[in-house]
Amino acid sequence: MERRNVGILGATGMVGQRFIQLLANHPWFNITWLAASDRSSGKTYADACAWKLDTPIPAHIAQMTLQPNTPEASSTELPRIIFAALDADIARDLEPRFAAFGCAVISNSSAFRMAPDVPLVIPEVNADHLAVLETQATRKSSGGYIVTNPNCSAIGLVLPLAPLEARFGIEKLFVTTMQAVSGAGYPGVASLDILGNVVPYIKNEEEKLEEEVAKLLGTTNGQTFTPAAAKVSAHCNRVAVIDGHTECVSIKLRKPATREQILEAWSGFQPLHGKGLDGLHLPSAPLFPVEYAPEPTRPQPRLDLMRGNGMSTTVGRLRPCSLFDWKFTLLSHNTIRGAAGAAILNAEILAVLGKFDFRAYRPLPSGNAANAQVPA
Numbered sequence: 070m071e072r073r074n075v076g077i078l079g080a081t082g083m084v085g086q087r088f089i090q091l092l093a094n095h096p097w098f099n100i101t102w103l104a105a106s107d108r109s110s111g112k113t114y115a116d117a118c119a120w121k122l123d124t125p126i127p128a129h130i131a132q133m134t135l136q137p138n139t140p141e142a143s144s145t146e147l148p149r150i151i152f153a154a155l156d157a158d159i160a161r162d163l164e165p166r167f168a169a170f171g172c173a174v175i176s177n178s179s180a181f182r183m184a185p186d187v188p189l190v191i192p193e194v195n196a197d198h199l200a201v202l203e204t205q206a207t208r209k210s211s212g213g214y215i216v217t218n219p220n221c222s223a224i225g226l227v228l229p230l231a232p233l234e235a236r237f238g239i240e241k242l243f244v245t246t247m248q249a250v251s252g253a254g255y256p257g258v259a260s261l262d263i264l265g266n267v268v269p270y271i272k273n274e275e276e277k278l279e280e281e282v283a284k285l286l287g288t289t290n291g292q293t294f295t296p297a298a299a300k301v302s303a304h305c306n307r308v309a310v311i312d313g314h315t316e317c318v319s320i321k322l323r324k325p326a327t328r329e330q331i332l333e334a335w336s337g338f339q340p341l342h343g344k345g346l347d348g349l350h351l352p353s354a355p356l357f358p359v360e361y362a363p364e365p366t367r368p369q370p371r372l373d374l375m376r377g378n379g380m381s382t383t384v385g386r387l388r389p390c391s392l393f394d395w396k397f398t399l400l401s402h403n404t405i406r407g408a409a410g411a412a413i414l415n416a417e418i419l420a421v422l423g424k425f426d427f428r429a430y431r432p433l434p435s436g437n438a439a440n441a442q443v444p445a
C-alpha cells in the first residue's frame with residue numbers, strides 16, 4: 070500500500086491525541102499537518118497540547134507547528150486526507166470547507182452522521198454504505214467528501230448487534246450505558262461533579278445512540294439509506310472511569326436463538342477476514358471484533374479495555390432476560406474503537422477501495438496561503 074500524508078484537525082484534544090498515538094507507526098499513513106483552535110495556531114504541538122496519554126508525544130510530532138484551521142490559510146502543503154476530531158458546532162462549519170477544497174474528511178463528530186448523503190460506517194458492519202459518498206456535491210466538484218464514524222457508545226454496541234441482526238433479526242433493545250470521563254473530552258467533566266458520583270445525563274447522547282444504531286444496521290442502494298426496523302431505547306450515564314464505555318443490553322429477537330447460537334454468531338463474526346472482503350488486511354482491524362469473556366465478573370474496563378488493541382468489543386454475562394429474550398454486558402474503548410481507531414479503520418478501507426485516488430481531480434494548491442484557491 071502506498072504511504073499517504075494525512076492531517077489532523079482538532080489534534081490537541083482527547084481524540085486528536087489518540088490519533089497521534091495510533092498513527093505514530095502506521096504502515097500506510099504519515100502525519101504531515103496538524104491544526105486545532107486559533108489559540109493553538111502557530112505554537113509547537115508540545116506547547117499547545119495538554120497531553121494525557123500514557124505514552125510520550127512522538128518526538129517529530131512534538132516539534133511540529135500547528136497550522137491555521139482553514140484549508141485556505143495553511144502555510145504548509147495541505148494533505149488530501151484529513152482526520153477531524155472537532156466538536157459538532159465547529160465541525161459543521163469547518164468539515165464542509167475542507168471537503169469543498171478537495172480533502173477526504175474522516176470525521177468523529179455528530180455534525181453530519183445522519184446526513185442523507187454521508188456514510189456512517191463501521192467497516193465490519195456496513196462498508197457497502199461508503200458507495201453513497203460518490204453522491205456528495207463536493208465529490209463531484211473537487212473530489213473531496215465527508216465520511217463519519219459513529220458515536221462512541223453506538224460503535225461498541227453495534228459490533229455485537231450486527232451478527233445477531235443478520236442471523237435472527239432484532240425487534241427491539243434496551244441499553245443502559247456507563248460512559249467514561251474521557252468521552253467528554255478535556256478538561257471535560259469537573260472532578261467535583263464526577264468523583265464518587267454518577268451523572269445520569271449526557272447531552273444528546275441517548276438520541277444519537279438510538280438513531281445511529283438504525284442507520285448502521287440499515288441498508289443502502291448506493292444512493293440513499295434505509296434504516297433498520299429495530300427499536301432502541303437508551304439510558305446514558307457518566308461514571309468515574311477514565312477510559313471505556315460499559316453497556317448493559319436487553320434484546321428481543323425476531324427469530325428464537327439459543328445461547329450457543331448467539332455465542333457462535335459472535336465468535337464467527339469476522340467479516341473482514343471472511344468471504345467478500347477477504348484479503349483486505351486492514352492494519353487496524355482486530356481478528357475478532359467481538360470477544361466473549363465467560364467469567365461472570367467480566368467485562369471490566371480495567372481488565373478488558375485493550376482486547377484487540379482496543380478495537381474489539383468485549384461481551385459477557387449472556388443470560389436469559391425475563392422481559393425480552395436475552396441480556397448481556399459489553400465494553401468498548403471510547404477513544405480507540407469509539408473514535409480515533411474507528412476513523413483510522415475507515416481510512417484504511419477507503420484506501421483499499423480506491424477512494425483516495427484523486428488523480429481525476431485538480432491537485433491542491435501547495436504551500437502558501439496567499440496563493441491558495443479552491444480547486445474547480
Ligand code: NAP
Pocket residue numbers: 078079080081082083084085104105106107108109110117138154155156157159177178179219220221251252253254255256403404407408
Ligand atoms: P476535546 O478534547 O474537547 O478536543 C477538542 C479539539 O478541538 C481540540 O484540539 C481543540 O483545540 C479543537 N478546537 C476547538 N475549537 C476549535 C476551532 N474553532 N477550530 C479548530 N479546532 C478547534 O474533544 P474530544 O473528546 O477530542 O472530541 C472531539 C470530537 O470527537 C467531538 O465531536 C466528540 O463528540 C467526538 N468524539 C469523542 C469521543 C471521546 O471518547 N472523547 C468519542 C467519539 C467521538 P485547542 O486545544 O486549540 O482548544
